[in-house]
Amino acid sequence: MDDLCWVPGRSWVSSAGMPGGSSVHFYGVRGSTPCDGPGIARYGGNTSCAVLETNGHPPIVFDLGTGLRNYGAQLGAAGRDREFRGAVLLTHLHWDHIQGLPFFHPLAHERSRIEVFGPAQGDAPLAEVFEGVMRPPYFPIRPRDLPADVRFRGVGDDVFCIGDARVRSCWVRHTDPCLGFRVDVNGVSVAYISDHGQGCGRDDEPLDHIPTDVLELCDGVDLLIHDAQHTAEEFAVKAHYGHCTVGYAVHVAREAGVRQVALFHHDPAHHDDEVDRLLLSARDASARTGGPEVIAAHEGMDVVLRKRTHAARSVQ
Ligand SMILES: [Zn+2]
Ligand SMILES: [Zn+2]
Secondary structure (H helix, E strand, O other): OOOOEEOOOOOOOOOOOOOOOEEEEEEEOEOOOOOOOHHHOOOOOOEOEEEEEEOOOOOEEEOOOOOHHHHHHHHHHOOOOOOOEEEEEOOOOOHHHOOOHHHOHHHHOOOOEEEEEEEOEOOEOHHHHHHOOOOOOOOOOOHHHOOOEEEEEEEOOEEEEEOOEEEEEEEEOOOOOEEEEEEEEOOEEEEEEOOOOOOOOOOOOOOOOOOHHHHHHHOOOOEEEEEOOEOHHHHHHHHHHOOOEHHHHHHHHHHOOOOEEEEEOEOOOOOHHHHHHHHHHHHHHHHHOOOOEEEEOOOOOEEEEOOOOOOOOOOO
16 A cells, blocks of 8 residues: 555644653543543543654544544644644544544644544545535534545555554454554554454354454554453443453453553443443453553543563564
């Protein structure tokens, strides 16, 4: 895919506060639907959105969930919204992954530009399919009505570049076509698999089966952000939702040799205390089986990525 290389140019806004380093900031960590209430205030109710910032590189945004709105507000407060340049890695077109786009304030400025790499939709261009849900009467404007330049590119099992970042995408199991991503940039690596259907209807495979391409995608990354929607009891009756258990997220992380895994896409029915409990149990399971450090993503969390002192495994 030689043409799949986006060179953001010289005018993108550099990552403030990231001298020589890289980090992932979480703006939305909830799965399925935005939600609210005192019981979820600590982890937050906005849907999927995280941003990889690394010094000297345009931001790379994972998904366009409702958390994207707060990212835009933060950019505005820092005076970084008027000529925003950034790329988006969009896993799929379910509502909880796209609804933040029209509320991303930098797109109100004509000199802003985002490049959205998302799931190829067969013969139809991704932009056309996206517009199918963002148009009257479902929403008053289309993506092309936004003042900023918003471009879509369909990808599947691909390797491409965003500036100096090397990106790998692969199809992962979910209820509709869905991608996972890996980004290698500036000596660090992140994999993002927000929605991942464990088993996903295949009766001939054990439930702990991990597809080879998923293992390759996650191989040795510094941070894996992974679906952790269900308890084992919930999964027993909700396997057809296309998500996985917290235990499966830790299993993938351990088998892929990742450094740290962030539990993500929390079930909207899981209150803060329940997520705390799931985190403790996941940490215990990981420690007992030689797995990686486990964290639970929450809104406002910053994960600082450190370059390894030895050569990290990188995407091939
Ligand atoms: Zn989702
Ligand atoms: Zn989904």
